[in-house]
Amino acid sequence: MAGAPGSEAGARAPHLRWGVIGCGVIANEMAQTLAREGRALDGVANRTHEKAQAFGERYGVRRVYDTIDELIASPDVDAIYLTTPHNTHITYLRQALAAGKHVLCEKSITLNSDELACARELAAKSGVQLMDACTVLHMPLYKELRRRAQAGDFGRVNLVQENFGSYKDYDMRNRFFNPNLAGGALLDIGVYSITLARLFLESCPTELASLMNPAPTGVDETDGILMRNPEGQMVVLSLTLHSKQPKRAMVSADAAYLEVMEYPRADAAKVVWTADGRVEEVHAGERERALGYVTDDLEAAVAGDEEAAAQIETSADVMALMTRLRRDWGFSYPEEQQDR
Template sequence: MTKYNWGIIGTGWIAHEMADALNKVNGEIYAVADVNEEMLKKFAQEKHIDRTFTNPDEMINDPAIDIIYIATPHTFHYEYIKKALNAGKHVFAEKAITVNAKQFDEVEQLAKEKGLILTEGFTLYHMPIYQKVLEMIKDGKLGQIKMIQVNFGSLKDYDPKNRFFNKDLAGGALLDIGGYATAFARTFLSATPESILTTVKFFETGVDEQSGIILKNSKDEMAVMALSMRAKQPKRGVVSGTKGYVEISNYPRAVEADITYTSDAHGETHEKIIAGDSAKALEYEVADMQRYIEQGHDDGQLALSRDVAHILNSVRTSWGMKFPFEDQD
């Protein structure tokens, strides 16, 4: 595999994890940028990075860099993605890749015009177990898919000042954890949802604290999602068909799928599929990103992200919830 020059923007916890994955898969990290010089120096020393930038724009414009990895809060993604693409860099951005569908459509089109790879950091797109399950569904072992159920509950401390509850920083459950649930649902829906029903309970700061979301597509496949920021739920997804169902726990970094076949006249039968290693989730992301560049396409990954972005946008619109920095027209 070709070695690429990666540049990291941001030094938070996910950037630490990604840096370890980059060092394992790619062998090194070319540069890192952060406006906080103290955090920047500490990060660079820990991750063995020689080049540091307190101005991310300067790093983006370094002609030696091939790929920009964006690990900042959501609100900064859009501008950095545009700058990186315009500088001729491939981009791997953490979720949510943008805060709304309008931003997504713009950066998707820009990447297409520039002939560059743009990828979103949903680990479940890259975990080996999903290819196994999708192959099983394609082979008809679950029959016709009817229903998908998926939960994600995170118990955040009560702190109205925390970024998770900050409307100015695109806080709330939907963009923080809802993307994962929606990505799971869209992975197993065979067509884009056309009907979306939802209800929400807002936190005192005006962001969504918990919600229920129902999706239905033209094939009458349905997905039911439950999200919460102040109540823990299991990260559990279930895909149900006319011949059985598959349960996937810890689905963002899943390695196991439990299958129950229900069409047997003699009763239920069970099967377990195991694939991958949850500890290598970000290594799979790095390897796939570099493979996308080498092959010149992303295996349809950005198309899934497009649907996720538009679903999340439609949900928020139905709630009447806008972030202060978004267009008011």
């Protein structure tokens, strides 16, 4: 493990030396988040070195590496935030985990369950932390709502309903519709929806029914998904990349329903109580600090926080569901077809 500081469970999480691979929107947000907290990235690398150089100059990154391989091998980096397209994740995960780096990986963490199982095995072998950066896992609002749900405050959860719709122009070269960049609604936006649902279910769904409308490139453009677990809790999801919908989640329980708008990075929810219609506002965290909570959780896991480290189990359930859905649709990505 490359010089990562450690501590006993419950101790203050260490500040790791962070490197980022990729210079897109998420990498910029991470650098800005660290800057607001008086911190800076320790390294950056990108497939195009000129972009890495410009990124490094903009954010005062301590070192711009000539290649991604050099950053992964560097003894001056403890943890890597991987922000490249979905279909490149497993390649860099294999390298970084084998090199003893902790890795925080953007959603979707891998293309499928087999890739995630491989990455988890490597992380365990190297004694490092692997974490999914899907913001729903890390926002304080969901930690608070889940705590209350598990304590029985809302009664038994019966149904989770979620919408997520974005309007993307038909440009088949961009990442949303391009199968060579692992495009499609499920891996891009559905991962938020399924992750949120899984947080409030007693167990992972085992029954799935779905319909998918493909974009001209074959990736899923619009998805309708119905799921049920052995306890009878149901999930209904509506996803689309070519029609605008509100990002709305509703968790219905016996004693109340929870409503969350703009749920990928939500910091507020409404609880409507069944008995009298009373409305309770719940606030936790700050939407603007979403990536700060993500990096905090990785650092907490390294310090021995078992709850933070266990988030990967939720990610594994979500990945299993997404893998099964795509199998039901008969859709696979080029990398998966090559592996057959």
